Amino acid sequence: MNRSLQRHLNILDFALSSLWRRKGKNLALLAVYTLIIFIIASIVFFTQALKREADLVLQDAPDLVVQRMVAGRHDPIPVSYGTGIAAIRGVSEVTPRFWGYYYDPVTGANFTLVASDDQELKPEAISIGSGVARTSRISIGDFLPLKDIKGSPVLFSVQKIFPSSSELVAADLIQLRQEDFQRLFDFPAGRATDLAVSAGNPAELETIAAKIVHDFPDTRPILKSEMIRTYDSVFDWRSGMVLVVLAVAVLSFIIFAWDKATGLSAEEKKEIGILKSIGWETTDVLLLKSWEGIVISLSAFLFGVSLGYLHVFFFSASLFEHALKGWSVLYPEFKLTPVIDPYLICLLFLLSVGPYVAATVVPSWLAATVDPDAAMRS
Amino acid sequence: MIMHPGVLALFTGSLLTSAMILYAGWYGVRILRNWDLSSGSELQLALEKRTYLISTLLTYALGFELISLFLFVFTADRLHLLFSGAMCAAGTLNANGFGYPLLILKLVNFLLAGIWLIVNHADNQGYDYPLIRFKYLLLVPLVPWSLLEFSYLFAYFSGLHADVITSCCGSLFSLERPGIAGDLASLPVEPMRLAFFGTLAATLVSGLYSWRSGKGCYPFAVLSLATLLVSLASLVSFICLYIYQLPSHHCPFCILQGEYHYLGYPIYATLLGGALAGMGTGFLHPWRRRGSLSRAIPRLQRRLAATSVLLFAVFLAIASYQMIFSPFRLGR
Amino acid sequence: MIEVIEVSKSFNVGKVNQFDAVSRVSCRIAPGELTILKGPSGSGKTTLMTLIGCMARPSSGRIVLSGIGAGSLFGQQPDAEIEITSLPERFLTGIRRSAFGFIFQQFNLVRGISVLENVMLPAYPTGVNHKVLRERALTLLETFNIARHASSQVGLLSGGEMQRVAIARALINDPSVIIADEPTAHLDSRLSREFMALIEGFKSAGKTVLIASHDPIVFDSPLADQVIEMRDGALIDGSRP
Ligand SMILES: Nc1ncnc2c1ncn2[C@@H]1O[C@H](COP(=O)(O)OP(=O)(O)OP(=O)(O)O)[C@@H](O)[C@H]1O
Ligand SMILES: [Mg+2]
Numbered sequence: 022m023n024r025s026l027q028r029h030l031n032i033l034d035f036a037l038s039s040l041w042r043r044k045g046k047n048l049a050l051l052a053v054y055t056l057i058i059f060i061i062a063s064i065v066f067f068t069q070a071l072k073r074e075a076d077l078v079l080q081d082a083p084d085l086v087v088q089r090m091v092a093g094r095h096d097p098i099p100v101s102y103g104t105g106i107a108a109i110r111g112v113s114e115v116t117p118r119f120w121g122y123y124y125d126p127v128t129g130a131n132f133t134l135v136a137s138d139d140q141e142l143k144p145e146a147i148s149i150g151s152g153v154a155r156t157s158r159i160s161i162g163d164f165l166p167l168k169d170i171k172g173s174p175v176l177f178s179v180q181k182i183f184p185s186s187s188e189l190v191a192a193d194l195i196q197l198r199q200e201d202f203q204r205l206f207d208f209p210a211g212r213a214t215d216l217a218v219s220a221g222n223p224a225e226l227e228t229i230a231a232k233i234v235h236d237f238p239d240t241r242p243i244l245k246s247e248m249i250r251t252y253d254s255v256f257d258w259r260s261g262m263v264l265v266v267l268a269v270a271v272l273s274f275i276i277f278a279w280d281k282a283t284g285l286s287a288e289e290k291k292e293i294g295i296l297k298s299i300g301w302e303t304t305d306v307l308l309l310k311s312w313e314g315i316v317i318s319l320s321a322f323l324f325g326v327s328l329g330y331l332h333v334f335f336f337s338a339s340l341f342e343h344a345l346k347g348w349s350v351l352y353p354e355f356k357l358t359p360v361i362d363p364y365l366i367c368l369l370f371l372l373s374v375g376p377y378v379a380a381t382v383v384p385s386w387l388a389a390t391v392d393p394d395a396a397m398r399s
Numbered sequence: 400m401i402m403h404p405g406v407l408a409l410f411t412g413s414l415l416t417s418a419m420i421l422y423a424g425w426y427g428v429r430i431l432r433n434w435d436l437s438s439g440s441e442l443q444l445a446l447e448k449r450t451y452l453i454s455t456l457l458t459y460a461l462g463f464e465l466i467s468l469f470l471f472v473f474t475a476d477r478l479h480l481l482f483s484g485a486m487c488a489a490g491t492l493n494a495n496g497f498g499y500p501l502l503i504l505k506l507v508n509f510l511l512a513g514i515w516l517i518v519n520h521a522d523n524q525g526y527d528y529p530l531i532r533f534k535y536l537l538l539v540p541l542v543p544w545s546l547l548e549f550s551y552l553f554a555y556f557s558g559l560h561a562d563v564i565t566s567c568c569g570s571l572f573s574l575e576r577p578g579i580a581g582d583l584a585s586l587p588v589e590p591m592r593l594a595f596f597g598t599l600a601a602t603l604v605s606g607l608y609s610w611r612s613g614k615g616c617y618p619f620a621v622l623s624l625a626t627l628l629v630s631l632a633s634l635v636s637f638i639c640l641y642i643y644q645l646p647s648h649h650c651p652f653c654i655l656q657g658e659y660h661y662l663g664y665p666i667y668a669t670l671l672g673g674a675l676a677g678m679g680t681g682f683l684h685p686w687r688r689r690g691s692l693s694r695a696i697p698r699l700q701r702r703l704a705a706t707s708v709l710l711f712a713v714f715l716a717i718a719s720y721q722m723i724f725s726p727f728r729l730g731r
Numbered sequence: 732m733i734e735v736i737e738v739s740k741s742f743n744v745g746k747v748n749q750f751d752a753v754s755r756v757s758c759r760i761a762p763g764e765l766t767i768l769k770g771p772s773g774s775g776k777t778t779l780m781t782l783i784g785c786m787a788r789p790s791s792g793r794i795v796l797s798g799i800g801a802g803s804l805f806g807q808q809p810d811a812e813i814e815i816t817s818l819p820e821r822f823l824t825g826i827r828r829s830a831f832g833f834i835f836q837q838f839n840l841v842r843g844i845s846v847l848e849n850v851m852l853p854a855y856p857t858g859v860n861h862k863v864l865r866e867r868a869l870t871l872l873e874t875f876n877i878a879r880h881a882s883s884q885v886g887l888l889s890g891g892e893m894q895r896v897a898i899a900r901a902l903i904n905d906p907s908v909i910i911a912d913e914p915t916a917h918l919d920s921r922l923s924r925e926f927m928a929l930i931e932g933f934k935s936a937g938k939t940v941l942i943a944s945h946d947p948i949v950f951d952s953p954l955a956d957q958v959i960e961m962r963d964g965a966l967i968d969g970s971r972p
Contacts, residue, residue, distance in 0.1 A: 028858035035848075035855055042843040065404050250481050288842070295839045296852070298786065299900065300828035302821055303451050305856040364405075364473050371408045371466065379415045382455055390448040393824075394781035396839050397912060436817050439788040441744055447819060526805055526822045694806045 029312075032305060036312035043289075051321055058325025058373045059332070061267055063340070065365055066333040073358070075252045079245060083116075083217035085226055086243045087233055097212035102237055106218060109232050111225040117213030119202050123167060123195070128156045132195050136202040144198055148181035152192025165195075170207040177201075218242070271373075275380040291396070293388050298396035303389045310385035318374045326369055334359035401481065405474030406556050409467055416463045417549040419456040424542035426453060427535040436528055450531075453538075454519050460545070461512035468505050469664075472652050478559070488652035497555035504548040510675060511541050517679035517703070521686070524695035530686055537682075586636045595633040599715050602626045602677065606708035609680060613687075613697045616704075620681020623707060627674035630714070634666070638718050644727035666717055673710035676703040733760040733783060733799075733908070733939070738792030740778055752778040754964045755792070760941060760957070762798055762907075765934055767950045768943040770961035776943035777912055779961070783941065784831050784910045785815055785823040792816070799830040799907050799939075828857060832901030834911040838893045840885040840900075847872070847881040850900045857904065864903075871899040875929075891922045898929065908939040915946045923948045930954060 040047050087106065089098035103115040119136035132153055142148065147165065159165055159179055166174040177197065202208065218233075220226050230242040293306055301309075332340065426449045435443055475488035475498070482494050492498030515537055522530035602622040609619045634651045642654050642662060655663035680700045687696040740753040753775045760766045760783075768776045781787040783794060793816045802811035804825045815823060840849050850868040872878040875895040880888060885896065894914065901909060915923040923946060931954055933940055944950055950958055960967040 024858035026858075027860055028856055031855035031858065031861060031864075034861070035852070038844060038848070292841055295841055298833060298835070298839060299853040300824060300904070301853075301856055302824040303448070304821070307451065307455060364477065367466075367470065367473075368405055368408050371412055371470065372404070375408075375412050375415060375463070378459060379419070382419075382459065383452070386452040386455060390451065392787065393827075394778075394786040397777050397781055397786070397835060439740075439790045439817070444788065523821060526818050528819060691805070 028305075029308070032308050033312050036309050036316065039292075039309070040313055040316060046286075047317065051317060051324075054317065054321035054373075054377070055324045055328070057267075057271060058321055058369070059328045061271075061372060062326045062329025062369050063332050064267070065369060066329055069362065069365060070333060070358070070360070072252070073360070076249065079249050079252065082245055082248065083219060084223060084245050085218040085220070085230060086118075087216040087218055087237075088241045088243065089215075089237075089239055090241050091239065097209055098215055098240065100211055100213050100216075102240065103216055105236060106216065106233055109229055109236070111220050111222060111229055112218055113221045114219045116217045118215050118217050119199055119208065120214050121202075121206060125157070130156050131193065133193050134195050134197065134202065134205075136199040137196040138199070139196065142196065142198055143178075143180060145175070145177055145201060146180040146197070147177040148183065148194075148196040149179055150183050150192045150194040153195060154179070154182050167205060169205050175205060271376055275376050290388070290391065294391050294393075294396040297391060297393040306389035307385060310381070310389060314378065314381050314385070318377045322370060322373055325373065326366065330359070330361075401478065401556065401559050403474065403478060405470065405477060409471055409474060409552065410556065412463050412467055413549045413552050416460045416467075417545050419460050420542055420545040423453040423456045423460075424538055427538040431532065431535045434528075434531055436531075454516070454523075457512055457515055457519070457538075461509070461516055464505065464509040464512055468502075468509060469655070469667075471502070471505060472655060476652060476656070487650055489650045491559075495555060495558040497551050497558060501548065501551040501555050504544065504551055508541070508544050508548055509671065510678065511537075511544060513675040514679055514682050515541065517675075517699075518682055521683055521692060521696055521699055524699070525689065525691035527691050529689045529692050533686070586632060588637045591633055591636045594629050595638075595718075598622065598626050598629045599711060603708055603711055603715070606677065606704050606711065610701055610704040610708060613701055616680040616684040616700055619704065619707075620678045620684075623674045623677025623681075623711075626677075626711065627670060630670055630718075633718075638721065641721045641725040641727055644725055646727075662717070662721075666714065669710040669714035669717070673707045673714060676707035676710065679703045680707070732762055732797045734793075734795040734797075735759070735779075735783065736793045736795070738779075738782060738789045738794060740775075740782060740787070741790045744790070751964050753782065753789075756961075756964075756966055758959055758966065760939060762939050763934065763937050764956035765930065765940045765942070765952075765954050766957045766959060767952075767955045768941065768959050768961060769945055769950045770967075771945070774961040775964040776961055778964075780910055780912055780941065780943055784833060784908075785818075785827040788818075788823070789816060796826070796830070799826075801826040801830045804829070828853065828904055830906050830908055832904070832906035832909045834894070834897050834901050834909065834914050836913040836916050838897045838917075840893060840896060842886050843884065845882050846877065846885055846888070846896050849885055849896060850903055853900060854903050868899070868903060871902055872896075875899050890917050891925070894918065894922070894926065906938070908941065909933055911940070911942045911944075913944055913946075914942060915944060915949055920948060927952050927954065 087098065087102070089096045089102075098117075100117045103117060106112060107115045121134050123132045123134050124130075125132060130153075137148070139148070149159075149165070153165075154160060157165060161179050161182060163179050164176045165179060166176050168174050183194065197205075203210070218229065220229055226244055230244060233240060233242045296306060296309075297303075426446075430446050430449065433442060433446060472488050475491040478491045479487055482490055492502065515534070518530055518534050518537060522528060522534055602619070602625070605615055605619045605622050609615050631651070634654075635649050639649055639651060639654060640646060642659055643650075652663070653659065654666065655661065680703045683696050683700055683703075686692055687700065689696070735756055735758045738753060738756050739751060741749060741751045743749050756775075756779060768779065770776055778787075782789050793814055795812055795814050797812040798810045800809045801813060802809045804822060805811070805813060807813075813826070815826060818826075841852065847865070847868055850871060851864050854864050854867075869878060869881065872881050875898060877892055877895050877899070880892060880896075885893065888896065894917075915926055918926060927948065930940055930942070930952075934954060942949055949955075
C-alpha cells in the first residue's frame with residue numbers, strides 16, 4: 022500500500038484510540054456539538070419544507086389577482102370591473118372570488134371562509150378542513166354555528182371534510198355557497214373580494230397588469246410570481262433571524278471548543294511531548310489533531326443532521342412549530358414531505374463544521390509545536 | 400440584506416477565511432523581515448513554528464475557496480426566485496454590479512491559494528527552506544485579494560434586495576445585450592471553436608512534452624491559463640448550447656443542476672484542477688536548480704504536468720462527447 | 732561518526748535570565764562505541780544530548796553526522812556527511828526517526844494504551860504497514876522477554892519492565908545510534924547491571940551508544956570507550972580516556 026496513505030491510516034488509528042481514551046470529555050463535546058447542529062438543521066429543514074408547502078399552495082393560486090384599493094386599504098371590488106378587464110387583449114378569463122376570515126371566539130381560531138362554486142354543496146352546508154373539524158370537534162352531519170354580521174348564529178351542516186393530505190393548506194378552510202357567504206357577512210351586492218385573472222400566455226401577464234392599473238387606477242394587480250417571491254423572502258428572513266440568534270449559540274460553542282482545545286489537560290500535553298520526542302513531526306501531530314477534529318465534527322454533523330431530519334419530517338418539528346409557524350391556532354397534525362436536498366446538506370456542513378475547524382486550528386497548532394526536548398525534562 | 404442560510408454560510412466562511420489569510424499575511428511579513436536560517440535564535444525557531452500554522456491556514460482557506468465557489472453559484476441559483484426576471488444564478492449575479500466581479504475574485508483567490516500550496520509543498524521538500532522568501536512574497540498579494548473578496552461579498556449581498564428587476568440568463572447571455580456576458584455569448588462560434596480546440600491541443604502537447612522531458616514549463620503554464628480562460632469563454636459561447644440543446648441558452652451555471660446530470664461539476668473540477676496544476680509547473684520552474692530542490696522540483700513538475708494533462712484530457716473528452724453526441728446542431 | 736564543533740545552547744537570550752546551558756563544547760563520537768556523559772546535575776548533559784539527537788537546534792556551533800544512514804533524506808549516499816545545525820524541524824525529525832533511538836529517564840511511555848502500541852508508536856508516521864510493524868514490535872518484545880505483557884496497559888508494569896518496553900520502542904525503527912538519558916536512575920543495582928548487559932548487546936550489534944549518567948555502575952563500566960565529563964555547560968579538560 023502507498024506509504025502516505027498508510028501513514029494516514031496509522032495516525033487515524035491512533036487518533037481513534039486517543040479519542041476513546043478520553044471518552045468523558047469527548048462525548049460531552051460531541052453531545053453539545055450535536056445539539057447545536059441538530060437545532061440549526063431543524064430550522065433549515067423546517068423553513069425549507071414550509072417554503073415548499075407554501076409553493077404548493079400558490080401553485081393553485083391564480084396567475085394574477087386584482088384587488089381594489091380605497092384609501093390605501095383593500096376594499097371589495099365591483100364585479101363589473103371584470104367585464105372591462107376581460108376585454109383587455111390576452112386575458113382569457115376573469116373570475117370574481119369571495120373569501121374572508123372568520124374569528125371563532127370559542128376555539129380562538131381563525132378560519133378561512135371561501136365561497137365555492139361547487140354545485141354539490143347544498144345551501145347552508147359547508148365543506149371543512151380537517152383542522153377545523155379537529156378544533157371544533159365536529160364530523161360530517163354535525164352543525165357548526167357561525168355568527169353573522171349582526172351577531173346571531175347561523176347553523177351550517179358539515180357536508181364534507183377535506184382529506185388531511187394537504188393539511189397545511191386546507192386545515193383552516195371552510196367552503197360555503199356564495200349566497201351564504203354574502204348573507205353571512207352582509208357582503209355588498211355586485212362586489213367581490215377580488216378578481217382572479219388568467220391569461221392565455223403567461224408571458225403577457227406583466228403587460229396585462231400594467232394595462233389594468235392604467236384602465237382602473239383604483240386597483241392593485243398582484244402577480245403570482247410576486248407572491249411567491251414575497252413568501253420566499255419572508256421565510257428566508259424568519260429563518261435567517263433565527264439563525265442569527267443561533268449564531269450566538271454557535272459562538273459560545275466555539276469558545277467552548279476553543280477552551281477544550283487550548284486547555285489541553287496536562288496528560289494530553291505530556292502525551293504530545295512524548296510523541297514529538299520519539300519521532301513524530303509537527304505535521305504528524307497536526308494531522309493527528311485534525312483527524313480527531315474530523316472524527317468529532319463529522320459524527321456530530323451526521324448525528325445532528327439525522328436527528329434534525331427525523332425531528333422535522335417524522336416528528337413534525339414538534340419542538341418549535343409554535344415559534345415559527347404561528348399564523349393560526351389550528352396546529353394541523355401535518356407531516357412535511359421528507360426531501361433530501363444536497364444543497365442544504367452542504368450548507369449545513371459549512372455552517373457547522375467551518376466554525377469548529379476555525380476554532381481549533383490555532384490550539385492544535387500550539388499543541389503540535391511543543392519542543393521535542395520538553396519530554397526529556399518532566 | 401437577504402437572510403438566506405446560504406448567504407449566512409458564505410458570509411461566515413468568507414469572514415473566517417479572510418481573518419485566517421490576514422493572520423497568515425501578518426506573520427508572512429514578519430518571516431520575510433526576520434528570517435535567518437543560519438541562526439538558532441529563539442525568534443528564528445518561533446518563526447519556523449509559525450510556518451506550520453500558516454500552511455495549515457492556507458490549506459483551509461483553499462478548501463473553503465473551492466467549496467464556496469460552488470456554494471456561491473448555488474445560492475445565487477436558489478435566490479433567483481426573489482428577483483423577477485431572473486431565471487437562474489446568472490440573473491441573481493446580475494442583480495447588482497458586484498456579483499460577477501465577486502465570482503472572478505473567488506476564482507483568482509482559488510488559483511492564488513492553490514499555487515501557494517504547490518510552492519509550499521515544494522519548499523517543504525528542501526532542507527534549507529529554499530523558497531521561503533518567494534513563498535511569503537507570494538502570500539502578500541493574497542491578503543488584499545481576499546479582503547477585497549470579503550468586501551465584495553458584503554457589498555453584493557447587502558446590496559441585494561428582493562424584487563429588483565434583473566435580466567434572466569435567457570436575456571443576459573443572449574446576443575443583443577451589451578456587457579461582458581453578452582460579448583462572450585456573441586463570440587462567433589467557428590473561430591471560438593477553433594480557439595478552443597487549438598489551445599487545448601497545444602496545451603496537451605506542451606504538457607506531454609513537459610511531462611516527458613521536464614522542460615518547457617513556462618509555455619505550458621501560460622497555455623494552461625489560456626486554456627482556462629478560453630474554455631470558460633467557450634462554455635458560454637457554444638459548449639453549453641450542446642448540453643442544454645437550446646440555441647439561445649448560454650448560461651454557464653445551469654449545467655451544475657440535476658437536470659443536466661450535474662455535468663458542471665466534472666467540467667469545472669477538471670478545468671480548474673488542470674489549470675492549477677499546469678500553472679504550478681511554471682511557478683516552480685525558476686527554482687528547479689536550487690541545490691536542495693534539484694531533485695524534488697523536477698519530480699514535482701512532472702507529476703503536476705501529468706495531472707494537468709490528465710485533467711485537461713478528461714475535460715476535453717467530456718466537452719467533445721457533448722458536442723458529438725448531442726442531438727443538437729449549431730446552425731451556420 | 733558524530734562530530735560536535737564549538738556548540739553552544741542558550742536559553743532566554745537577551746533577557747535578564749539568559750542562561751548558557753551548553754557553551755562551546757567540542758567532541759567526537761566514533762561509530763560502534765559507547766560514550767558516557769557524566770557530570771553534576773544541571774551541567775548540561777541532557778541539553779547536549781538533545782542537540783546531538785536532533786531534538787533541538789544549537790544557538791551556535793556545528794554538529795556533523797556521518798555514516799548514520801540518513802543521507803538518503805537529502806538525495807545523497809546513505810552514509811554521506813550531514814550538517815544538522817540549521818536543518819528545519821521536518822528534516823531533523825526525519826534523521827532522528829531513522830538514525831536515533833531514545834531511552835528516557837522517566838521512560839515516557841504513553842499511558843492508557845497497550846505495551847505493543849507503545850512500541851509501535853514511533854513508526855506510525857513513517858507509513859510502515861500496520862501488520863509488518865506489529866510483527867516487528869512483537870519480535871522486539873520477545874527479545875526483551877516482555878512479550879507476555881504485549882497487550883497489557885503500561886501503567887501496570889514494574890519499573891524494570893517499563894524500561895525494557897522503552898528500549899524496545901527505541902529500537903523499532905532500527906536506529907544506528909542509541910541515546911539514553913539517566914537510564915538507570917529508577918532501577919536498583921541488579922536491574923542496572925542487567926541494563927548494561929543489554930548495552931553490551933547493542934555494542935556487539937554495531938550500534939553507537941551515548942549515555943548520560945551519574946551512576947557508577949554505568950560510567951565505571953568496562954564497556955565504556957569514552958567518558959566525557961561536563962561542568963556548568965562546558966567539558967572538563969582531559970576527560971577523554
Ligand atoms: N528550556 C529551558 N529554559 C531555560 N533553562 C533551561 C531550559 N532547559 C534547560 N535549562 C537549564 O539548563 C541547565 C542544564 O540542564 P540539563 O537538563 O541539560 O542538565 P543535566 O546535566 O541533564 O542535569 P541532570 O543531571 O539533573 O539531568 C539547567 O540548569 C536547566 O535549568
Ligand atoms: Mg538530565
